[in-house]
Amino acid sequence: MCALIQDSAKKGENIMLLEVKALTKIYSKNDTCKHDFEKGNVCVKCGSVAAVKDVSFRLDEGEVLSIVGESGSGKSTLLKILYFDIEPTRGETYLSSFEGGKRNLFSVDSKRKRELRNFNMGMVYQNPEDGIKPGISASGNVADKLLAANWRDFGRIKNRSLELLSKTEIPEQRFYDLTKNFSGGMKQRVQISKAMANNPELLLLDEPTTGLDVSVQARLLDMIRSIQQELGIATIMVTHDFGVAKTLADRIMVMCGGVVVESGLADQILEDPQHEYTQLLINSILG
Amino acid sequence: MVLEIKDLRKTFTMHAIGKQLTALNGVSFSANEGEFIGIMGKSGSGKSTLLKCIYRTCLPTAGSIIYHNIDLTKAKDNEIIALRRKEIGYVSQFLRVIPRVTTVDVVAEPLIWKGYTREKARDEASYLLRKLEIKEELLNAYPTTFSGGEKQRVNLARAIISRPSLLLLDEPTSALDAESSKKVVEMMLKLKQEGTTILGTFHNTEILKKTSDRIFFMKNGCIEKTGKTHEILEMI
Numbered sequence: 001m002c003a004l005i006q007d008s009a010k011k012g013e014n015i016m017l018l019e020v021k022a023l024t025k026i027y028s029k030n031d032t033c034k035h036d037f038e039k040g041n042v043c044v045k046c047g048s049v050a051a052v053k054d055v056s057f058r059l060d061e062g063e064v065l066s067i068v069g070e071s072g073s074g075k076s077t078l079l080k081i082l083y084f085d086i087e088p089t090r091g092e093t094y095l096s097s098f099e100g101g102k103r104n105l106f107s108v109d110s111k112r113k114r115e116l117r118n119f120n121m122g123m124v125y126q127n128p129e130d131g132i133k134p135g136i137s138a139s140g141n142v143a144d145k146l147l148a149a150n151w152r153d154f155g156r157i158k159n160r161s162l163e164l165l166s167k168t169e170i171p172e173q174r175f176y177d178l179t180k181n182f183s184g185g186m187k188q189r190v191q192i193s194k195a196m197a198n199n200p201e202l203l204l205l206d207e208p209t210t211g212l213d214v215s216v217q218a219r220l221l222d223m224i225r226s227i228q229q230e231l232g233i234a235t236i237m238v239t240h241d242f243g244v245a246k247t248l249a250d251r252i253m254v255m256c257g258g259v260v261v262e263s264g265l266a267d268q269i270l271e272d273p274q275h276e277y278t279q280l281l282i283n284s285i286l287g
Numbered sequence: 288m289v290l291e292i293k294d295l296r297k298t299f300t301m302h303a304i305g306k307q308l309t310a311l312n313g314v315s316f317s318a319n320e321g322e323f324i325g326i327m328g329k330s331g332s333g334k335s336t337l338l339k340c341i342y343r344t345c346l347p348t349a350g351s352i353i354y355h356n357i358d359l360t361k362a363k364d365n366e367i368i369a370l371r372r373k374e375i376g377y378v379s380q381f382l383r384v385i386p387r388v389t390t391v392d393v394v395a396e397p398l399i400w401k402g403y404t405r406e407k408a409r410d411e412a413s414y415l416l417r418k419l420e421i422k423e424e425l426l427n428a429y430p431t432t433f434s435g436g437e438k439q440r441v442n443l444a445r446a447i448i449s450r451p452s453l454l455l456l457d458e459p460t461s462a463l464d465a466e467s468s469k470k471v472v473e474m475m476l477k478l479k480q481e482g483t484t485i486l487g488t489f490h491n492t493e494i495l496k497k498t499s500d501r502i503f504f505m506k507n508g509c510i511e512k513t514g515k516t517h518e519i520l521e522m523i
Binding site: 014060063218219222229247250251263264265267268271272274275276279280283 | 368387
């Protein structure tokens with residue numbers, strides 16, 4: 001697959017991997033209400049909240065897309081919908097490798113969804129505890145994902161786990177330690193190893209560096225970038241930090257109040273933001 | 288013809304203060320293969336904005352930018368990404384340093400996009416950096432701490448290593464001493480000879496004398512004067 005991506009990049013063709021259409025998540029307070037979200041993301045009639053409203057975009061093979069917005073803008077909800085953690089109210093998602101890209105992923109049963117998660121996707125949550133089990137070792141956590149992806153050969157599982165942990169710079173003497181005794185940055189690196197374990201074609205990152213100090217953050221971003229480039233994994237990264245977004249992403253999508261207010265090339269969003277909200281965000285960046 | 292720009296306009300809208308600022312006020316010109324066009328004018332005359340509109344760092348308000356039959360103002364983001372990786376190079380006044388990436392790797396990256404092996408790309412990058420007189424010990428250092436002139440040469444190397452067909456230069460020599468400037472001029476002339484079309488803003492008229500075929504003199508977002516290099520330089 002890697003060679004394929006390089007070939008397509010050489011020719012300058014953009015091969016679509018993921019297509020998201022009108023994705024919407026409403027936390028409804030009144031199911032009989034015909035919601036009116038004309039004035040924002042709270043229904044004026046019943047007070048229901050649209051966390052994500054009519055979000056559409058496409059992602060190409062090997063591309064990095066960053067979703068930026070303040071807390072409450074719906075960016076994490078969007079990511080969790082794509083990873084089947086949250087069920088959308090409506091909307092469609094197509095993955096080109098799944099049934100020829102013709103079947104809406106939300107229309108399949110939970111067993112197939114689990115398979116998609118285990119075989120095609122990797123997720124890194126903001127809070128490492130959501131992605132890894134504290135009571136088992138670093139290598140055990142990675143092995144967990146491999147078992148879910150139907151790896152059965154113990155030797156191969158072990159080798160793969162150790163390979164990934166070395167790649168994410170976990171010291172060898174800590175491979176078999178319980179992850180609950182790890183620092184925040186190390187837990188996050190274990191989570192990345194785990195997310196990459198099944199060689200996913202789609203990697204989802206939810207604020208992967210938030211709350212870490214800058215040196216750890218830079219190392220983690222550097223690592224994500226080199227792994228991402230080496231393997232050509234298409235990546236969607238949610239962040240509220242434009243600095244993080246521009247280090248990794250080709251394109252940035254800006255969300256506010258559950259909707260996409262603008263999207264464009266990373267440098268264009270930073271230098272020539274069109275929407276009032278994006279201008280406010282950019283002008284709020286320190287130094 | 289490589290590039291044809293018609294009635295290009297750019298107005299920045301600043302929502303917070305409810306103001307508009309016009310940077311380009313109807314710019315039209317065309318450029319041929321292997322042509323070097325120098326752009327001059329006071330700061331604020333729209334030189335950088337013109338280059339940024341071509342590169343899609345700024346979104347034009349109106350007009351068209353036809354590059355080899357593609358209207359860049361209408362091209363999708365992904366098409367622009369592909370063009371930037373293969374054909375259009377841009378050197379800004381400031382280096383965008385990528386944290387924790389060494390000089391050689393910064394310069395090698397465009398070749399890796401083209402399908403080179405990492406090793407081959409790094410070899411070519413080192414060769415080019417040496418030609419631009421970047422000191423040996425800086426090749427495998429992080430450019431974050433480099434001097435302005437060193438950063439500028441790294442920046443230039445990254446933009447030209449994949450031999451773009453269109454090269455946009457925004458004050459690429461402003462921080463260089465005479466010796467490095469000379470190297471950069473040599474390199475630009477070589478690229479030009481190989482067919483690269485170059486559009487560059489310069490304050491240094493000596494460099495323009497050596498490199499450019501034509502000069503645009505910009506004022507208030509328009510091309511005020513245009514002509515052969517010596518004609519314009521005699522006028523100002």
